[in-house]
Amino acid sequence: MSSSLWQRSLADFQHAVETRSTPGCGAAAALSGCLGLSLILKGVRLHRGESDLDRHRRRLIEEGDGLQKALAEAVDDDAAAFADYLEAQRLPSDTGAESEQRDSALREARDASIQIPLAAAERCQDGLVLAVEGLSLTSSAMESDTLAGATMLRAAMEALLIGVESNLEALPDPAARRQLEVRCGELRDSARASCHRLGIDAS
Numbered sequence: 001m002s003s004s005l006w007q008r009s010l011a012d013f014q015h016a017v018e019t020r021s022t023p024g025c026g027a028a029a030a031l032s033g034c035l036g037l038s039l040i041l042k043g044v045r046l047h048r049g050e051s052d053l054d055r056h057r058r059r060l061i062e063e064g065d066g067l068q069k070a071l072a073e074a075v076d077d078d079a080a081a082f083a084d085y086l087e088a089q090r091l092p093s094d095t096g097a098e099s100e101q102r103d104s105a106l107r108e109a110r111d112a113s114i115q116i117p118l119a120a121a122e123r124c125q126d127g128l129v130l131a132v133e134g135l136s137l138t139s140s141a142m143e144s145d146t147l148a149g150a151t152m153l154r155a156a157m158e159a160l161l162i163g164v165e166s167n168l169e170a171l172p173d174p175a176a177r178r179q180l181e182v183r184c185g186e187l188r189d190s191a192r193a194s195c196h197r198l199g200i201d202a203s
Contacts, residue, residue: 004076005031021086026078026117029159033124034071036152037064039145040131043138060134067123067130074120078163081116085109113167114180117160124157125187128194135198150198154191161187 005013005023017028041064044057088105092098131150138146161184171177195201 005079006072006075022082023075023079024082024163025159026082026113026120026163027075029117029156029163030071030074030078030120032159033120033127033153033156034068034075036124036149036156037068037071037127037130039149039152040064040127040134041068043142043146043149044134046139046142057134057137060130060137064127064130064134067127070123071120071127074116074123077112077116078120081109081112085113110167110170114164114171117163118180118183121157121160121164121184121187124153124160125190125194127153128157128191128198132194132197147198147200150195151200154195157187157191 005016005027008016013023013031017023041061044060044064085106088102088109091102091105093102128150131146131153135143135146164180165184168177168180171180
């Protein structure tokens with residue numbers, strides 16, 4: 001992509017999601033995850049209005065900032081992967097060499113369309129674990145931010161996994177497909193457990 005989606009206004013991003021092939025569900029979900037994580041980190045950063053950070057909160061913030069960076073990168077990476085897939089589909093396949101090049105480009109784009117949102121979903125689950133730990137450090141006035149952020153993270157993770165699973169059908173290896181399906185299930189189970197600990201809807 002010529003420029004980062006983060007350089008666009010929210011209105012431009014929303015319009016692009018609604019009217020263009022890319023950015024799609026993965027980029028939109030990763031962005032939603034970023035916002036959810038920001039709500040969680042706000043509660044940890046602004047704990048009771050204190051300006052000095054103790055070691056525990058500092059560690060959580062550092063971990064959260066790392067997760068935030070990974071999710072932010074996934075917004076652009078997912079959009080770029082889908083753009084690469086669309087470009088690969090347009091490659092010529094008249095000769096054997098052209099067909100081989102097109103197939104290779106399609107495989108690379110397909111693999112990226114699975115691995116990028118899967119990694120982002122894993123970061124969302126890491127964020128839910130952080131929310132569980134951070135809730136005890138969050139003042140009661142900001143607990144609603146933490147819980148709302150966790151709800152958004154879980155929804156973002158589910159949206160990312162929907163995208164992953166839709167692309168698994170193109171995998172030629174049944175064993176690899178099954179392994180990834182199991183991983184998606186594990187992430188859902190972990191998210192459910194984290195949400196249960198937070199006291200939010202875990203159905």
